[in-house]
Amino acid sequence: MKAIMFVELKKHLQDKGLAFWMLILPILFTVLFISVFTTGDNEAVNQEIIQSIVPGYIVMFVFFIMISMVQVFIKDRDRGMTARLASTPLKSYYYLLGKWLPFTYIVIIQIVVLFLFGKVVYNVSLGQPIILLILSLFITFTVTAIGLAMALTVNTENMGIAITQIIALGGAMLSGLWMPLEMMPDFMQTIAHFLPQYWAHQSFQDAMAGTTQVSELLQTLGVLFAIGAAAFIIAIIRYPYFLKRAVK
Amino acid sequence: MLTIHNVTKHYDKTEALKDVSITIPGGTCYGLVGPNGAGKSTLIKMITSIIRDYEGKIEFNEKEITDKTKQKLGYVPQEIILEEDISAFSNLQMFGRLYNLKGNSLNHRIKEVLALIGLSDRGKDKVSTFSGGMKRRLNIGCALMHNPDLIIMDEPTVGIDPQSRKYIFKMIEDLKTAGKTVIYASHYMEEVEKLCDYVAFLDRGEMIENGAISELLQQYAIPSIYVKGSGILQDTLEQYGTVSQEDGAFILYTEKALEAMEHIISHCRENRLEVERLELVHPRLEDVFFRLTGSNLRD
DSSP states (O other), X not given: OHHHXXXXXXXXXXXXXXXXXXXXXXXXXXXXXXXXXXOSSOHHHHHHHHHHHHHHHHHHHHTTHHHHHHHHHHHHHHHTHHHHHHTSSOOHHHHHHHHHXXXXXXXXXXXXXXXXXXXXXXXXXXXXXXHHHHHHHHHXXXXXXXXXXXXXXXXXXXXXXXXXXXXXXXXXXXXXXXXXXXXXXXXXXXXXXTXXXXXXXXXHHHHHHTOOOHHHHHHHHHHHHHHHHHHHHHXXXXXXXXXXXXXX | OEEEEEEEEEETTEEEEEEEEEEEOTTOEEEEEOOTTSSHHHHHHHHXXXXXXXXXXXXXXXXXXXXXXXXXXXXXOSSOOOOTTSBHHHHXXXXXXXXXXXXXXXXXXXXXXXXXXXXXXXXXXXXXXXXXXXXXXXXXXXXXXXXXXXXXXXSTTTTOOHHHHHHHHHHHHHHHHTTOEEEEEESOHHHHHHHOSEEEEEETTEEEEEEEHHHHHHHHOXXXXXXXXXXXXXXXXXXXXXXXXXXXXXXXXOSOHHHXXXXXXXXXXXXXXEEEEEEEEOOXXXXXXXXXXXXXXXX
């Protein structure tokens, strides 16, 4: 498994496209939106907006890892790498873990870098860093599990990219990552409660402000884990079909 | 020794392989020959246990293929399947690690394989900068990292330059000398004839014939005579055997080739016909395939 993991990590770290999607673009969006929405004179309001935008764009952009996940699995399947590896002593579930785990590392690095950017440039408060870390680990699991399920289910890269856009952008809009949830109609606020982005965003904001309640935290972690686990089960169910197609 | 016992494989309603049995002696080079769709790649994927759902049995040294047995198998796929965005060294490192090579022994083996495939000076370069021939050699190198006893090559010379082809032939000769068993699937009949000791002909999923190449040539290939000249008539030649035409010349297939040549020479002298070229053609594996199937490999 380590053999696959090392190569994947090496490839990801050299991938300029991935760096753009995962770090540069969210930083650009964060800077742009903060400059647009903090033109008022009220410093306290401006800081409140920043405290919402920074975690909002972190949550939105972690979902873009799903594009890379789909690309990696579909490419491996179509160019024969999955089949070639099946001729080696590597067990099939080690292949899956070897491909999946590097993405979790990338997402954790992404979240840490973006929070540090917020801290250094906008002096955002990171009131409860341990809780932020725990939340980061859970959202990482949720996002990469959804990515894995999608990578093992879709037929083509284009299909995967399209679905990722719907999940990432649609979820961001409905979860209040772009604008305060209170400004949206009631039915949209209800929908938001079914989306991982909403829970992650709310809890990130609470942890940044240092106001996290244990019950609320557990609720968020439970929701994120449940969505991630459901996606992971779908991935496990789809995996044999993916392998069967890969060796044809 | 690799033994394939009565294997059959279906893809939905299509029968890709029908009751194929082959015994491949250790330390030999065994050719698998057949047109596209004959079932060569399917058989190879079954040997390497990429395909596992089939009827029949495949054994290597009298043991079924398991993860432990796979340590002794090296598979060179038909397509170039490498990680293009990392170096040749890293590719070999990955395949070495998959076979549990570590530390110094891994690094030492990478250097050995890079030398073997003639890429010692390009080890640190990204694979995406390599020529097709270099990628083909690295494709083979990855399968040799764990020094396997059985190397299975599926069309390893497709689309490469003559220099790389020569290099690959030399590698295969060296593997044979080192006592390795090589399975070589190809539809380049001349390559199989040059490299292999044994051959199995596959056509539409069935094994038509197999055995030592020298014996098959003796058994099936009819000697032929190449005749080119002006005024020589096909009817005249047909009294000695079967005649076909090729680029304005005649190919005469006959069991009594020398006798037929004498008659043709006499006939041409008597009738003052000009002979441009008259020669005895060495029997080829292609002829064996033609005799067995009634068609050429690349028809």
